Amino acid sequence: MKLKLVSAIWLLAALNLQAQAPAAAKEPVAPAAPSAPVLTLKAVTDRADALYKTGEAATLTIEAQQDGKPISGKVTCVFSKDGLQPQPAQTLELKEGKATITGKLDEPGFLQLRVTSGKTTALAAAGYDPLLLKPSMPVPDDFDAFWQAQKAALAQVPLKPVLTPVEKAPKGVEAFDVQIECLGKPVSGYFGRPQGAKPKSLPAILHVHGAGVRSANLGAVSWALNEGGMLSMDINAHGLPNGKPKEYYDALAAGELKDYRIEGAKDREKIYFKGMFLRLIRAIDFLTAQPEWDGKTLIVYGASQGGFQAFAAAGLDARVSFICAGVPAGCDHTGSQANRISGWPKIVPNDASGKPDPEALQASRYFDNMNFATRAKCKGAVVTVGFIDTTCPPTSVYAAYNALTIPKEMHTDVLTGHASTPAASKFMQAAALKHVRENKGK
Incomplete structure (x- = not known):
């Protein structure tokens, strides 16, 4: 386990500077307060x-x-x-x-x-x-059957990817806006591959997003140049068109997608994250269908809600070989049952007496990183945690981390709230690239 130095945080009061503009030309300027x-x-x-x-x-x-x-x-x-x-x-x-x-x-x-x-x-x-934190509830008996049914339904939908070339790509990279058929909204992202790549020669990495409403990140295709070449894909969390003006995404965030984190909370078939996780699987379908993919290396990389998606991908898809999950959301939804705090998205509401909604509590178990972790079969995982994170509290993160039975490593930031520090980002990036190197020799 990697550990940082002193557990402390500095929070500063606002400076509240005020300055008075000159009333007219050549008049003396009033001194700043x-x-x-x-x-x-x-x-x-x-x-x-x-x-x-x-x-x-x-x-x-x-x-x-x-x-x-x-x-x-x-x-x-x-x-x-x-x-x-x-x-x-x-x-x-x-x-x-x-x-x-x-x-x-x-x-x-x-x-x-x-x-x-x-x-x-x-x-x-x-x-x-x-490291001794235990699951707050067991994995539901029909957890696997539920997700197998979702994946079977997805498999009936043809991929039908539409790739539109993107002009502003890094030198040496072919980049595309990619739209892929899925159940509900499509997978929507940017995809990059090195120019002239040979068949079955490249590892793949899938970048997934934290909470919010935004376009996919074109900058992520630069990973295509790492370690002698990679397939790199970045998808937005909501299946939205990419590259729109900021106002487009802001309007959705304030309207249709304002409360997506708790949408359908009482019904496992309607929880918003079901569609998000099916888009994950469909993105993996696309990456593994590329002739350049090496057939063995597929990393899922993200923080916060992206960490939530990384855990889900590892638990739902055996093609995932490694995950990087920074300050992951989606951990220990049922923490109340062990008298513990749960993490974002706080999908289980409490009633006036403080008791969790029973329907939401049961539905949330099919979308909990603790349970996805028990199904992960990939070669490894790295996770980061902030000891003073109040969005994805460390208690919840460790509850999910402890459920992983694969090789794993935790990076701790005792000074940090809900953020990926430079040290945490360096840790995740180094782990991903190390996995690529190690897998090349196997």
């Missing part, structure tokens, strides 16, 4: 890797500065179980800008500390035996 004082909070665990055994005490040091200088005053501290079950708030007195607080967790998971002073907040987290 002084900037508001900048309050900085920092929370640090007493272990560099922020990892503990259950029941061990974690001591966190809090630092507060105003314009770079230690300040006195009070801060409010709240411990929680990765955002759930907040403990009573504690008020600490700062001495020369510092205070310490101690907490612990008596079960596998994450102890989160939220520190506030006015409108400024800092987060820190300590991981407690996260």
Whole structure:
């Protein structure tokens, strides 16, 4: 496991600069108003890797500065179980800008500390035996039958790919806008291959998107030049036309696709992600049908919702040889059943009393990374996690990661929320290219 340094986060107050424009030519310009004082909070665990055994005490040091200088005053501290079950708030007195607080967790998971002073907040987290987190619910008995039926229906739809050449491609790459028939909306993306590639000579990589509404990314075809040549495809998550003006996608995000993350949540046949995952399989159909594909190397690469798709691809399609899943969404939808937090898309709503909707709870089990992970047969997986991620909380990510039975590696960013840090991106890219190199010799 790769570990980063200190568990801390800096959150800065807004500068709120104001300047008054001159009233007329040659009149003196009013001086800019002084900037508001900048309050900085920092929370640090007493272990560099922020990892503990259950029941061990974690001591966190809090630092507060105003314009770079230690300040006195009070801060409010709240411990929680990765955002759930907040403990009573504690008020600490700062001495020369510092205070310490101690907490612990008596079960596998994450102890989160939220520190506030006015409108400024800092987060820190300590991981407690996260590799011991178990599934919150078992895999449904008919999980495989459900997905086999979906794939059988998809197989009845001819591919019928339409490739339109793209002029603005990297030198040495043939690039195309690709539209492929699927159940419901088509697969829509950009596809690139090296010019003059020989049959059965190239590995393939499929890039998948995080949450939101946007075009496929033409820049991803540059992967076609890596490691002596690759087939590279990037698909948008919604089967939309590519290359439209920003206003086109913004209108869809505010309208038809505004709440897609929870669409059909109570019915496994209507959950929005069913169509998204079938488009994944259809994209793999296309890539593996290319005469240049080497017949053995197919990587699925994405972060957040893209990480969700990477897990799903590994669990649903044996042609996938490796996945890279950064801060993955779609983990532990049923976490409530183990008194744990779940990750985005928060597909299971709670009623007024806090109980999860029973229909959504059951439907979500067919779209949970924990369950996809148990079906993954690829040669390996890499996953990244942020210890203070409140969108895809680390508790949920580890629940899915632990369910993988294949060779795997986790990159941890103890400083990070929901983001792919440069170190995390480098880790995933290096792992993907290493897999390509290793597979070439087999």
